[in-house]
Amino acid sequence: MSASATTATGGRSSLERSPAGRIPDQVLKWGLSGLAALILILIAYFLIRLIGESGHVFSTYGLNFIFGNDWDVSRNIYHGGALVFGTIVTSIIALILGVPVAVASALFINEMCPRRLRSPLSILVDLLAAVPSVVYGLWGVFVLAPKLLPAEKWFASTFSFIPWIGGGIPTLYNYFIAGLILAIMILPIVSAISREVIATVPQELKEASLALGATRWEMIRMSVIPYSRSGITGGAMLGMGRAIGETIAVVLVIGSAPKIGSHLFAQGYTLAAVIANEFGEATGIHTSALFAAGLVLFVLTLIVNVIARWFISRGSHGTRGTGATGMTIASASGSDQ
Amino acid sequence: MSAITTAPRISARRRRTDKVMRGGLLAATIIALIPLILIIYYLLHKGLSAWTTSGFFTTDPTGSFFGNPGGIRSAILGSLEIIALATLISIPIGIGVGLYLTEYGKDGWFANVVRYFVDVMTGVPSIMFGLFIYIVLVTSRFGGTGFAAWKGAVAISLLMLPIVIRSAEVVLLLVPSSLREAALALGAPRWRVVFQVVLPTSASGLITGSLLAIARGMGETAPLLFTVSTAFGLTFSLGQQMNTMPFLIYTDITSPRTAIQNIAWGTALTLVVIVLLFNLFARLIASRSRMA
Numbered sequence: 188m189s190a191s192a193t194t195a196t197g198g199r200s201s202l203e204r205s206p207a208g209r210i211p212d213q214v215l216k217w218g219l220s221g222l223a224a225l226i227l228i229l230i231a232y233f234l235i236r237l238i239g240e241s242g243h244v245f246s247t248y249g250l251n252f253i254f255g256n257d258w259d260v261s262r263n264i265y266h267g268g269a270l271v272f273g274t275i276v277t278s279i280i281a282l283i284l285g286v287p288v289a290v291a292s293a294l295f296i297n298e299m300c301p302r303r304l305r306s307p308l309s310i311l312v313d314l315l316a317a318v319p320s321v322v323y324g325l326w327g328v329f330v331l332a333p334k335l336l337p338a339e340k341w342f343a344s345t346f347s348f349i350p351w352i353g354g355g356i357p358t359l360y361n362y363f364i365a366g367l368i369l370a371i372m373i374l375p376i377v378s379a380i381s382r383e384v385i386a387t388v389p390q391e392l393k394e395a396s397l398a399l400g401a402t403r404w405e406m407i408r409m410s411v412i413p414y415s416r417s418g419i420t421g422g423a424m425l426g427m428g429r430a431i432g433e434t435i436a437v438v439l440v441i442g443s444a445p446k447i448g449s450h451l452f453a454q455g456y457t458l459a460a461v462i463a464n465e466f467g468e469a470t471g472i473h474t475s476a477l478f479a480a481g482l483v484l485f486v487l488t489l490i491v492n493v494i495a496r497w498f499i500s501r502g503s504h505g506t507r508g509t510g511a512t513g514m515t516i517a518s519a520s521g522s523d524q
Numbered sequence: 525m526s527a528i529t530t531a532p533r534i535s536a537r538r539r540r541t542d543k544v545m546r547g548g549l550l551a552a553t554i555i556a557l558i559p560l561i562l563i564i565y566y567l568l569h570k571g572l573s574a575w576t577t578s579g580f581f582t583t584d585p586t587g588s589f590f591g592n593p594g595g596i597r598s599a600i601l602g603s604l605e606i607i608a609l610a611t612l613i614s615i616p617i618g619i620g621v622g623l624y625l626t627e628y629g630k631d632g633w634f635a636n637v638v639r640y641f642v643d644v645m646t647g648v649p650s651i652m653f654g655l656f657i658y659i660v661l662v663t664s665r666f667g668g669t670g671f672a673a674w675k676g677a678v679a680i681s682l683l684m685l686p687i688v689i690r691s692a693e694v695v696l697l698l699v700p701s702s703l704r705e706a707a708l709a710l711g712a713p714r715w716r717v718v719f720q721v722v723l724p725t726s727a728s729g730l731i732t733g734s735l736l737a738i739a740r741g742m743g744e745t746a747p748l749l750f751t752v753s754t755a756f757g758l759t760f761s762l763g764q765q766m767n768t769m770p771f772l773i774y775t776d777i778t779s780p781r782t783a784i785q786n787i788a789w790g791t792a793l794t795l796v797v798i799v800l801l802f803n804l805f806a807r808l809i810a811s812r813s814r815m816a
Contacts, residue, residue: 204713215715219624222617223638226685230641233656240659291552299549308553310807315560317803319743321770322792326563328777329570329785371559378556402534402542425647432649434746435770439777459651459746466658466750481655485648492647 234485241479243472252479258445258456260465265476269447271483273362273455276448277437278430280366281373286423289374293381298407309382316375324439327368332359332440339363339452357452360442365457368436373426380422384415384502417502424495428488434459458484567793574790585772585787587756593784596791598758602673602766603795606752607742609677609762610684614741615734617681618688619723625689626696627718639693645686651746653682658750673759673766676752683747684737691733695726728813732806739802743795745770769795 244252244265255266296308339357346353357363388411396406412419442454443464458480466477574580583595621638629635657679662670699722707717723730748754748771755765769791776788 208713211715212713215718216628219620219628220634222620223624223629223634225617226621226638226645226689227641229682230645232660233652236659237655288552288556291549292556295549295553299546300553311560312556314800314803317739317796317799318563319745319770319792319795319799321743321745321773322563322567322796325773325777325788325792326566329789330562330566374556374559400534402538404542404545405538407545428647432647432651434649434651435774439774459649462651462655463746463749478655478659481652485652488647488649489644492644495647496643 237478237482237485241475241482243475244479247472252476253483256447258461260473263472265472265479267458267461267476267480267483269445270456270458270461270480271487272447273441274431274457274459274484274487276362276455277365277369277441277457278427280363280451281369281430282423282427283370284367285370285373285426286377288370289377289422289426290381290419293378293385294407294411297382297385298411299403309379312378313375315371316379320372320433320436323368323372323436327364327436327440331368332364335364335367343450343452351449352451355450355453358442358454360440360454361452362441362448362455363451365437365441365455368440369430369433372433372436373429376429377419377422377426380425380499381415381419384418384422384499385411387418388414415502417498419502421495421498421500421502424491424498428491428495431491432459432484432488434463438463458487567789567796570786570789571793574786575793577786577790580787580790584758585756585767589779589781589784593781593787594756596769596772596787596794598756598767599769599772599791600794601758601760603742603769603798605760605762606673606677606680606748606766606768607738609674610680610741611734611738613678614681614684614688614737618685618734618737619692619730621685621689622692622696623718623722625693627714627722642686642689645682646690649746650683650744651749653679654747654750656682657747662751667763669763671751671753671765672763673752674762676748676766676768677762679747679751680741680744683744684741687737687740688733691736692730695729695733696722698729699725728809732810732813735802735806735809739799739806742799742802743770745774 248255248266251266253271254268256268256272257264257266258269259265292308292312296305296312300308336357336359339361343353343355343357392410392414393406396410401409437457438460441457441460443456443460444454445456445461448455462477462480462484465473469477577595580595581600582597584598585596586592586594621642625635625639629638657675660666661675661678667674703721703725704717707721708714712720748768752768752771753765754771754775755767757767759766773788773791773795776784776791779785779788
């Protein structure tokens with residue numbers, strides 16, 4: 188400190204700022220760094236507390252909490268296998284129903300429709316993302332579930348020979364309805380990321396295949412899809428992450444039965460839904476079990492998101508669109524030959 | 525057919541595949557829009573009739589099962605209060621972290637770690653933020669009460685934070701570095717560059733990102749479940765339980781009485797209109813700044 192003071196009074200060049208003049212700079216720099224560090228501290232603290240709160244259940248049940256199939260509040264037994272099963276099944280249904288539609292609509296909007304229609308169509312698809320999840324739940328309960336029940340009954344009896352998909356008697360709320368609502372909810376994000384990735388396909392590639400005599404579809408199949416496959420996969424995985432964690436819309440239409448359903452149209456439960464439903468009246472080990480369900484949910488979404496980011500960054504071809512920085516664009520294009 | 529003469533080399537089979545697949549893509553786009561149309565139709569159909577019941581916007585829900593179910597005034601005001609507080613928390617912090625990433629952290633290891641975990645936060649299910657605040661603030665009865673509106677606002681602000689940070693970073697990066705360098709060359713200290721060059725230049729983009737985050741936070745129910753809980757009456761005290769639109773819809777759905785279900789539809793329409801207004805403002809500001 189004394190050294191800088193002497194240079195300030197003594198041989199300070201006229202271009203240098205006085206020590207007092209540097210203080211606001213230092214305050215801003217360290218203040219902003221502190222805010223950034225705060226984010227990391229918050230996430231770390233949350234994980235530690237979550238592990239702490241759910242430790243009771245994991246020490247009692249061990250891995251049976253994840254794989255065992257017996258969740259019974261009245262007997263105070265908590266094996267969450269059925270919840271993990273329901274979470275994965277509903278999000279896979281969402282992927283199967285939602286991703287093809289999302290990718291196809293992205294291809295249509297980017298490669299086929301008239302330029303004038305491009306942005307209105309994108310905005311309309313994006314609007315689905317603006318609808319709050321509780322509104323999806325409301326619509327699912329009063330419109331979708333009752334209107335689709337006859338069709339589900341027909342489907343289940345017609346295709347009863349397919350194991351798990353057909354057979355059984357559909358209930359009003361079931362895995363399929365939950366998966367269908369999730370499919371609608373992930374549609375905008377998968378479509379948006381697909382559009383972004385498809386837009387980065389170099390014009391030369393497309394023109395080259397057209398010049399070689401390819402039809403529009405052949406151009407899409409041979410130039411556009413291979414180039415953007417990785418990014419689209421990443422978008423689908425991000426959508427799956429959303430589907431796994433979606434709570435309110437699912438809790439209303441999943442049927443809230445903590446057992447592994449015997450068929451597609453049976454009632455089930457998901458990790459997020461059980462937390463939302465049972466947390467209010469939980470005490471003791473039940474609360475701990477719900478925190479453990481939260482921890483499993485957190486880890487699941489984390490894994491899916493990490494894989495998604497990996498696919499998206501691999502498929503970015505040096506021009507990262509999803510919130511990338513100029514620096515990463517520079518470094519990515521460097522490593523991308 | 526004249527098409528055959530202009531493109532003689534494409535076989536009938538290839539042309540057929542092309543037509544079928546293009547038709548398929550068009551069909552998928554139409555399928556993608558059907559849910560939106562259906563949701564809007566039912567919202568208007570059922571919601572507007574609820575809007576026209578007397579006192580829908582001017583009275584509070586009574587919570588009585590048989591009598592007059594009342595209106596939704598306390599839910600609208602409660603939602604606005606909570607989102608206002610969540611905005612006050614998340615926007616300054618979010619823009620601050622965005623500034624750190626673009627102006628100081630840049631491509632350093634720490635900035636990249638922060639960036640990665642902000643991305644992780646965007647993937648965290650919204651109910652987890654509710655659980656977090658429940659563990660930290662509700663069970664400890666922080667501030668003297670268990671459930672409180674401000675705790676819900678904190679949960680919502682955590683959910684908005686990654687959206688604000690990411691959009692702020694993208695927008696701040698659009699500020700040309702020549703502007704920063706010009707200011708620095710004129711002898712301006714870093715903090716003046718930030719406050720008088722970087723922030724004003726990117727103001728409209730920052731507002732757009734913030735509005736989108738607000739629209740997202742507005743409709744969230746899950747983080748409110750174990751933080752605010754709910755109440756019927758009108759209150760302006762953020763230390764108490766409060767009524768909110770998403771929570772009112774959530775509880776009214778499970779009611780067996782049609783009049784109360786209709787209130788859920790009316791509330792849903794109100795909520796969607798408010799969320800869409802925020803989205804619309806965001807887009808308007810974004811497109812105006814692009815033209816300038």
